[in-house]
Amino acid sequence: MLRLPESQYLKMVGHALDGLPLEACGLFGGDARSGxxxxxxxxxxxxESAKLYTVDPKQHLQADRDAEARGLEIIGVFHSHTHSDAYPSPTDVEQAPDPTWHYVLVSLKDGEPVVRSFRIVDGVISEEPVALESQ
Amino acid sequence: MPVEVRLPTMFRGDAAGQASVKANGGTIGEVLDDLVRQFPRLGGKIVTDDGTLHRFVNVYCNDEDVRYLDKLDTKLADDDIVTILPAVAGG
Incomplete structure (x- = not known):
């Protein structure tokens, strides 16, 4: 399960909407054990594409260091799909770097954002629940 | 002189569970070679068989992505820190 505070959910969805018409992306810092x-x-x-994303490597390094300084680690990545469902594409599966990560998709294809989370292990996709939490 | 190499979680299992290791070399390429000498299971995961940086990883010298420096030929000084992270991308 992915446990997502509402404040961080809103930050993610806001970034996805701000990125339109392109795909938007970002990382999650958190506790790997509890999700x-x-x-x-x-x-x-x-x-800078509506069909592909690459997290800015420099911002990834900064996020990794910030998370470490907070006693956290990078536990997942999110990105938006502007014209398709919130489900990992073949490219997402091929390039999923870490089997311990949470892979969150934000679909904006129908106006109202749809958020789903997945684990991707050895090319196998499994959906997991997303629990929105007040804190 | 050995430099510190920080490993992402996905490679720690191949490096006896360590998040940070020491490796020797005067360039990024030499340090990565030494890393694979110490931890052979990392072979092919950071540098490809044809001797280029694997497209699924980013390697940094301190704050800089070495793809924007001299790639594997990037020279290292004492106290430099090498960080390896996954290249995070998809569609």
Whole structure:
């Protein structure tokens, strides 16, 4: 399960909407054991594409260091799909770097954002619940 | 002189669970070679068989992505810190 504070959920969805018409992306700092996100790091999509994303490597390094300084680690990534469902694409699966991460999709195809979270292990996608928490 | 190399979680299992290791070399390429000598299971995961940086990782010298420096030929000084992170991308 991914535990996502409402404040960080809003930060993620806001970044996804701000990124339109391009895909937007970012990272989550949190506790790997509990799956609790503590901080959302909106990042630049250096691919500058409506169909692809690449997290700005420099912002990834900054997020990694910030998370470490807070006693956290990077536990996942989110990105938006502007014209398709909130489900990992074949490219997402091929490039999923870490089997311990949470892969969050924000679909904006129908106006109202749809958020779903997945684990991707050895190319196998499994959906997990997203629990929105007040803190 | 050994430099500190920080590893992402996905590679720690191949490096005896360590988040940070020491490796020797005067360039990024030499340090990564030494890293693989110490931890052979990392072979092919950071540098490809044809000797280029794997497209699924980013390697940094301190704050800089080495792709924007001299790639594997980037020279290292004492106290430099090498960080390896996954390249996070998709569609």
């Amino acid at each position: 609790k996100v503590e901080i959302c790091y909106p990042c630049r999509n250096v691919a």
